[in-house]
Amino acid sequence: MPDILVIGYGNPLRGDDGVGPVIAEELARRLRDPESKVQVVACHQLNPELAEPIAETRAVIFIDASVDLKPGEVRVTAVAPDRFSPGAFVHSMKPSALLATASELFGQAPPAKSVGIGASSFDVGAHLTPQVQKAVKVAIAAVEKEIAGYLHTSH
Amino acid sequence: MRTQKKMSNEKHTITIDPVTRIEGHSRISIHLDSSGLVENAQLHVTQFRGFEKLCQGRPFYEMPSLMARICGICPVSHLITSAKACDAILAVRIPETAERLRRIMHLAQFVQSHALAFFHLASPDFLLGLDSDPAKRNLFGVAAHTPQLAHDGIKLRKFGQEVIRILGGKRIHPAWIVPGGVSHPLQEEDRDAILAMVPEAREIALRTLVWFKRQLENFREEIRVFANFPSMFMALAKDDGGLALYKGWIRLVNTDGEAIDNFEGRDYQDHIGEAVEPFSYLKSPYYKPKGYPDGMYRVGPLARLNMARHCGTPLADQELAEFRELERRFVLSSFYYHYARLIEILFAVERIEYLLNSEGILSPHVRAYAGPNEYEGVGVAEAPRGTLIHHYKIDDHGLIQSANMIIATAHNNLAMNRGITQAAKHFIKGRVAPEGMLNRVEAVIRAFDPCLSCSTHADGHMALKVEIYDADGKLVEEIER
Numbered sequence: 001m002p003d004i005l006v007i008g009y010g011n012p013l014r015g016d017d018g019v020g021p022v023i024a025e026e027l028a029r030r031l032r033d034p035e036s037k038v039q040v041v042a043c044h045q046l047n048p049e050l051a052e053p054i055a056e057t058r059a060v061i062f063i064d065a066s067v068d069l070k071p072g073e074v075r076v077t078a079v080a081p082d083r084f085s086p087g088a089f090v091h092s093m094k095p096s097a098l099l100a101t102a103s104e105l106f107g108q109a110p111p112a113k114s115v116g117i118g119a120s121s122f123d124v125g126a127h128l129t130p131q132v133q134k135a136v137k138v139a140i141a142a143v144e145k146e147i148a149g150y151l152h153t154s155h
Numbered sequence: 156m157r158t159q160k161k162m163s164n165e166k167h168t169i170t171i172d173p174v175t176r177i178e179g180h181s182r183i184s185i186h187l188d189s190s191g192l193v194e195n196a197q198l199h200v201t202q203f204r205g206f207e208k209l210c211q212g213r214p215f216y217e218m219p220s221l222m223a224r225i226c227g228i229c230p231v232s233h234l235i236t237s238a239k240a241c242d243a244i245l246a247v248r249i250p251e252t253a254e255r256l257r258r259i260m261h262l263a264q265f266v267q268s269h270a271l272a273f274f275h276l277a278s279p280d281f282l283l284g285l286d287s288d289p290a291k292r293n294l295f296g297v298a299a300h301t302p303q304l305a306h307d308g309i310k311l312r313k314f315g316q317e318v319i320r321i322l323g324g325k326r327i328h329p330a331w332i333v334p335g336g337v338s339h340p341l342q343e344e345d346r347d348a349i350l351a352m353v354p355e356a357r358e359i360a361l362r363t364l365v366w367f368k369r370q371l372e373n374f375r376e377e378i379r380v381f382a383n384f385p386s387m388f389m390a391l392a393k394d395d396g397g398l399a400l401y402k403g404w405i406r407l408v409n410t411d412g413e414a415i416d417n418f419e420g421r422d423y424q425d426h427i428g429e430a431v432e433p434f435s436y437l438k439s440p441y442y443k444p445k446g447y448p449d450g451m452y453r454v455g456p457l458a459r460l461n462m463a464r465h466c467g468t469p470l471a472d473q474e475l476a477e478f479r480e481l482e483r484r485f486v487l488s489s490f491y492y493h494y495a496r497l498i499e500i501l502f503a504v505e506r507i508e509y510l511l512n513s514e515g516i517l518s519p520h521v522r523a524y525a526g527p528n529e530y531e532g533v534g535v536a537e538a539p540r541g542t543l544i545h546h547y548k549i550d551d552h553g554l555i556q557s558a559n560m561i562i563a564t565a566h567n568n569l570a571m572n573r574g575i576t577q578a579a580k581h582f583i584k585g586r587v588a589p590e591g592m593l594n595r596v597e598a599v600i601r602a603f604d605p606c607l608s609c610s611t612h613a614d615g616h617m618a619l620k621v622e623i624y625d626a627d628g629k630l631v632e633e634i635e636r
Contacts (some may be wrong), residue, residue, distance in 0.1 A: 011224075012224050013209065044230070047227075047271065048275055083295045104298045104299075123205075124206055126221075126224075
């Protein structure tokens, strides 16, 4: 299993909601080396079966659009397992609930960070707004910094 | 979170907001009259859809991969239905092997989608009880009580996802299914890898059925009032009466099992109308000859098993025969959607094995090539939640002029609203309703397993709106948060 799991998620047809997968796909292109210790997943939403690979990694980084940040703002926050986080039991899960699932069902939840990107529009469409498009580079740099930090501490 | 709101005309509205453990953004409002009795209940879907507009001007052959990105829960259903609409535009018959390969991926999605609905969303109610502590009535509570049940759910999800990944090369939104067939044939090692996973998936399906059937006795009251009423049922149907998921006639039957109508997918607009209610963005399809709202029907696992005379695989056929004994052939309680879902999981696993072992499955001929030969194409398939319809019109350059989609969840909209009204009238007596009673009303919706996954998933994005209407349909209060 990889040392670090990066999960970019969101709906790619709902404007800025798709920024998570956009960043994940770009990161996957950069990390094509088969020896890479980082695995990147781009997905529509978080589902419970992700708990197993999460439990098997040393660290996980979630990437998602956020309505709690100003459009284009990028913020990195720590995520802790939380079995009561809101929205945990609709078809999609929150990162905190997924970590709790990893812990409860597979024995451990690794340290986790969330890279949030402030979104502006969730209108139907396959494109990011200019503000969020501009933030993609910043967010990628933030994710790469987190990856470097985890790899450094694990050796 | 639950709120109670008082209305000026002495009627009261209890709002369950949001509906937990269903997909997307929605709420239920229960309207009480001045004596505290339930007058009616409504499911409000507040997420916005507008994907049809997004399609305009795009080359038609891009539609399957685009449509697969609509939904994170059933991308394969949209992919297949869209590809079938494109097959109709090409006016080709796809190679037999391609059709079987499409079917395998389709069945895999049934497994993973049904597993999510049953194990992760509904099983806490069955295992821990509808009145149990809501803080524990979830997957963690299931894991603490019966770890195997929680693990089984994840294993079945993983089985479905792995089959899709092996076939499509990408777990989410695979672009393997294309107009005219599939993009590449199945390799022997990939077939063997899937076959190796079948026994465990089959075993899980069987033991879960055994467990669930034992629970039924504890839910007699719920079975009696969970959207339990006569209605039409609609699903794809084969001439031989077999369970049809990939293709067939669109058939409507009445409660006695008599066929009311039988038509080709391309004629759906002659038979199915789409009404819009002010309280929901979700359209309400209805059977046109009976008008709105009398033309209500149900789709999905319950409809399919009610209509099928046989599934076509040995273990699922045994289970279907037992299922039929529940209510002397036609099963009307929507509580049994869960039961039907489990039988369909078993069928899907068995059928995947059968198709993988069928002659010619490794054939290299998996795609028919053609340019557009029709200006219009309709694709129909059964998605896990019911009949899914895609309808495209193109211009001389093959660009989409218009697109229309009827999603499975919408077909059940009328029945879900009637179902929550029935349950609310039975369980809620007065203005203060115990949590367990409200959970029962929510559980009616969970039985249908509506999916609004085409909404957004941004962190913090709840997009909830509370709207209260008076008896004349006038908006008297609106709260956004």
